[in-house]
Amino acid sequence: MKYNEFEIISNFFNKFQKKEKNLIKGIGDDCALVKMPKNSILAISTDTLVEGTHFFKNIDPKHLAYKTIAVNLSDLAAMGALPKWVILSITMPKLNFQWLKRFSDNFFKVLNQYQVTLIGGDTNRGSLSITLSTYGLIKGKKTLLREHAKEGDLIYITGSLGESAAGFFLLQKKNYIINIKTRNFLIHKHLHPTPRVAEGITIKNFANSAIDISDGLISDLGHILESSQCGANIELNQLPISKKLINNFTQNNCFNWALHFGEDYELCFTVAKKNIKQLKLAIKKSLIKCKHIGYITTKQKGFNLTKNNKKIDFKKIGFNHFN
Numbered sequence: 001m002k003y004n005e006f007e008i009i010s011n012f013f014n015k016f017q018k019k020e021k022n023l024i025k026g027i028g029d030d031c032a033l034v035k036m037p038k039n040s041i042l043a044i045s046t047d048t049l050v051e052g053t054h055f056f057k058n059i060d061p062k063h064l065a066y067k068t069i070a071v072n073l074s075d076l077a078a079m080g081a082l083p084k085w086v087i088l089s090i091t092m093p094k095l096n097f098q099w100l101k102r103f104s105d106n107f108f109k110v111l112n113q114y115q116v117t118l119i120g121g122d123t124n125r126g127s128l129s130i131t132l133s134t135y136g137l138i139k140g141k142k143t144l145l146r147e148h149a150k151e152g153d154l155i156y157i158t159g160s161l162g163e164s165a166a167g168f169f170l171l172q173k174k175n176y177i178i179n180i181k182t183r184n185f186l187i188h189k190h191l192h193p194t195p196r197v198a199e200g201i202t203i204k205n206f207a208n209s210a211i212d213i214s215d216g217l218i219s220d221l222g223h224i225l226e227s228s229q230c231g232a233n234i235e236l237n238q239l240p241i242s243k244k245l246i247n248n249f250t251q252n253n254c255f256n257w258a259l260h261f262g263e264d265y266e267l268c269f270t271v272a273k274k275n276i277k278q279l280k281l282a283i284k285k286s287l288i289k290c291k292h293i294g295y296i297t298t299k300q301k302g303f304n305l306t307k308n309n310k311k312i313d314f315k316k317i318g319f320n321h322f323n
Helices: 005-012 061-077 097-113 163-172 180-191 197-203 217-228 251-261 273-284
Strands: 023-025 040-050 082-092 117-125 129-139 154-158 209-212 231-235 267-271 290-297 302-307 310-312
Touching (some): 061 180, 061 209, 163 180, 163 251, 217 251
Parallel strands (some): 082 117
Antiparallel strands (some): 154 267, 209 267, 231 290, 302 310
């Protein structure tokens, strides 16, 4: 069955979604039109996922659809933005009816889960890659920026680190001996990361800075340090590493995965001591689950890593797309 570009859009990506009140015109014209609510800031992000770099060649298209959305919503979460609209562009080597159906069915399932609307896109022929542009709204004037970390800020991480790396490892090492339930859990964490949207909106009220962990804690927290012209003291024993990792992998693997692999899409954020009461209240109300791992300092730039108060030298760097 042959389709042109417009038939692909009509058959797979122009599905009914609940009417979004700020959307004037979505799919079907040269541009999408949206109106901005009063007292709101528009947050915009875009990411490209490339076969062989960001996902395996034979990945199930439903997993790819989920991850495409999740990694992009994670960027909005780091800014404290509420996701509203997305634009999707797909480049593929050939048309595959079953692949497109499986991808688009789960794509819209996830969009509806987060109450996000697809408002446009494009299709091209070439090596498989997917680009998603996301648009979210930030209420009020306060924003979470990397450049706002201050001396004395406490550093926190949501969720756990290293589980996505372990899942990636298990996808490659089919014969690695591990409990099947744990294997499936870790692989699921790699294929289905949870964008911390609600947490991002919560911490916007009291955090100074934030970033999502896509390329590894050292690399991503490093962006905050560089932008804010400061350093960080990190205690390795405080890293949020789950028992599933500790009980099944070497300590060296656990630390390296937590620090350098990335793709956990947890939030790393800094909070001034005067705002810790607000954070504790949010934790008590179950609005956020996080762990304190260190603090911001201006006495030195870069990282000071310790374990049991002894300095540790980690020479590896975070993930680099061109390495």
